[in-house]
Amino acid sequence: MGRPPCCDKSNVKRGLWTPEEDAKILAYVSNHGIGNWTSVPKKAGLNRCGKSCRLRWTNYLRPDLKHERFAPEEEELIIKLHKAIGSRWSLIAKKLPGRTDNDVKNYWNTKLRKMLQKMGIDPVTHKPFSQIFSDFGNISGISNTGNLNKSLNSSLMSKPGHQFSSAILTTTEPSCFKKTMEEQVQEYNPTVTHPTSWDFLAQFPVHDTKQSPLFFNEAPLITPTCTFTWSEFLLSDPVFSAEFQHQQEQYDFDEMLSPTNSSTMAMAHNDLSSCNITSTGSDDDWYLNRSVGRSTYGHGTVNNGLEENNNAADHAAYYSSSASSFVDSILDKDRELHSQFPPLLDPSFDYY
DNA sequence: AACTGAGCCAACCGCCGAGAC
DNA sequence: AGTCTCGGCGGTTGGCTCAGT
Known part of the structure; x- marks a missing residue:
């Protein structure tokens, strides 16, 4: 034996x-x-x-391990490699000397994933949430609902309690996904000519009108078994996320890796260059080479936000810079929602 | 001071392919 | 050939710390 x-x-x-x-x-x-x-x-x-x-x-x-915090260039490399090859932590860790797969995995789960979500980027697909919903709006066939379900559940609803129920996102209950977002919204309210994801969401019944205002405490909305966070959907909305979109478009790793950039970026570039196909030509190397370097991230503000020590301050500055317009947008949108979908909102929550 | 919840991370779990027996 | 462990891996959990109330 x-x-x-x-x-x-x-x-x-x-x-x-x-x-x-x-x-x-x-x-x-x-x-x-x-x-x-x-x-x-x-x-x-x-x-x-x-x-x-x-x-x-x-x-x-292991004596060769680093025990200090992740450097900004390490963070950037992790994000880039994760976009390229997904959660293959051992492969990613091999490109980060002194880091283990466990280190990288923990850092991703506790810091980087949340940071991307805050920025309105889906940490699974590395696409802006708005793009996901744009794609989602274009879904007209039942065949795509599985991917949508996976994408939404794994990215937007990362917390256990923040998941669409199977009653909504399954092929056995396809009623709301057999039609496009536009079709459904216009069926509910024909006056809406160019529906947004907000309009789409608004057609679902409010869960509990006795709860406090939905915008500010992320209360469950869609159905009693179907919850989500408002902030994530707001980020996905073209109106609310305009500024986020602008920042995301500038977050371009290709440019970040340009040799004309700072030494830090050049360092990351050199590291990534080592990902290219070598004489060994393993599948993993091929995967890395094929994928790395084609990211569509921008940089600048986001890049600064990646720096560990300045993270909180930079993020605070980043968000506060647009805080007033963001709130105004919420209120404007809510007024619009009140006018278009009066049965959906409890008048007692008239907070403006 | 006590409690609570979030963040963090070391360690465990369970699966898989390779190889030993 | 079949059974089993080893080593490696990604996912998950348990418990510690700390800030907020």
Whole structure:
């Protein structure tokens, strides 16, 4: 039969590693090098699974690891590579010396993904939300609802509680997706000649009119089982997101990687250049080469926002710069909504 | 001071392909 | 040939920290 198991899973220590355990791993590796991890716990005097030892070494104890914060150029490279190859963290980490796949994955999930969402960019497709909804508006056949469902659920509704219910986004309930956005809005309100995503959303019944104003606390809206965040939809709307769109269009990684740019950008460029096909010609390398360098991101404001230490300040400045017009836009749009869809809104929420 | 919730990250889980037996 | 583990990987979770109330 096969090999014996590496350890008794039920009889090994789990959880956080102590400094003493780390010291044992380090001492063992320095004396014997990296070999068969299965035998490491026994030889090093540890009551741990070999797999756990390998992970501890790989993700934390390796001497070549960086433990400081991610640099702006690292952030940019992660975003660019993620756009190119998706969540293949080990491949991305290989392009970031001193970083592990776990590091990159954690950083993406806790920082970069949220940052892109705040900027109105779908972290899965790396497209502006408005474009997704534009594409969505053009969907006329049932065949595309699966992709739409995946895209919406994975990007816009990243939180568990922020998902479209299957009652809305499945092929078994296609009524609202068999027609285009325009068709549905105009069917509901023929006076709307050029419906936006806002108009499309407005046709759905309000969930609970006793709740506080929907715009400012992201209350569930569409149906009792169908929730989303207002801010994300506002970003997707052509009216509200005009400024965001402008910034996104300027966020062009191709230009960012231009040799004429700063040394930081040149550094990223050099790193990316190493992604190109080599003599080994692996599929992964081909994938990287094929995809990297064709991003449509802009740069400038967004680029500044990527800098860790200045992140909060830059984002605050970025958002506040358009705050008044943004609020005005909301109020204007709400007035319009009141006039076009009076049954949908509770008059008690007249907050302007 | 106590509580709460969000952010963060180390560690675990489960799957897969390769290879040992 | 079949069964099993190893090593690698991406996804997820548990628990710690800290800011806000």
